[in-house]
Amino acid sequence: MKTYEVEVRIWLKPSVFDPQGHAVEQALHTLGYAEASDLRIGKYMHLTVQSTSLSEAQMRVEEMCERVLSNPVMETYAYTLKEVALS
Amino acid sequence: MKWAVIVFPGSNCDEDAASAIREVTGDEAHLIWHDASDLSDFDAIVLPGGFSYGDYLRSGAIARFSPVVEAVKREAQKGKLVLGICNGFQVLTESHLLPGALLRNDNLQFRCEMTELVVENNQSPFTADYAIGERIRIPIAHGEGRFVADDTTLAKLQTGRRVAFTYHANPNGSVQNIAGILNEQGNVLGLMPHPERAVMEWMDSVDGRRMFLSMHRYMKEARALVGANGSANS
Secondary structure, X not given: OEEEEEEXXXXXXXXXXXXXXXXXXXXXXXXXXXXXXXXXXXEEEEEEEEEOOHHHHHHHHHHHHHHHHOOOOOEEEEEEEEEEOOO | OEEEEEEOOOEOOHHHHHHHHHHHHOOEEXXXXXXXXXXXXXXXXXXXXXXXXXXXXXXXXXHHHOHXXXXXXXXXXXXXXXXXXXXXXXXXXXXXXXXXXXXXXXXXXXXXXXXXXXXXXXXOOOOOOOOOOOEXXXXXXXXXXXXEOOHHHHHHHHHOOOEEEEEOOOOOOOHHHEEEEEOOXXXXXXXXXOHHHOOEHHHOEOOOXXXXXXXXXXXXXXXXXXXXHHHHHO
């Protein structure tokens, strides 16, 4: 068994209005950061996964993202996997 | 008639819904814990408001995997009436019994107030006692009630006359002012406003009563029909 460190990031789809991101972007503008735009607030999740191989781990994480961690109706996701050495 | 009001960890409008049903219809209303796996004994199912499983991942996202939701799906397929209120509506979209999704209000506020709804469809078991175009007063209490759906879904909802209620003044940024929608068969209704909080004079509105009465009447007629067919066949 190998251990993988997984980072999952989830955002609302670009077509869906993100009120939190909009509010924070407005705040940046008010504070003089006029160059900031397209601010979106998403979710970040960190987990470890035990698996026999990288491809197996990827398949399982993909399934977790599709089925539970994100709602494909309104969200998109991205993830990275990194094998970690067990001490 | 016998109603099941489903209780998830975090439901907080379960007792209100059960009381409203008993008060308005005189029927039995039972609180059913989320680990139940058989709802075949009930005539109608209500998914009440609240914050199931804390809504930590997304509203309704974890509740969707409760054993009872599989039972709700089975009964819905049989044509049984299923009413999802507020968090119940969110559970219905997450479990794909209804299309679309409910997101954070566009104004970032938790809105708790009386709203005016427009009755868009009075041909459903839930809305038969209302007049089409009628304005009714039902309160809302939510931070994540902005209904969104893609254009194809919205077109299907409109052509199928599946938008049951719209807001007269949109409190959350819902697309097309949508407050409540029906499934394709018309036996599942999800809505963000709380009809169980508008059933007594002291609640400042009694407009929610007719939803429960309409459901009660529909179930009674459906049962009478089954009875009549049964005796005709024997």
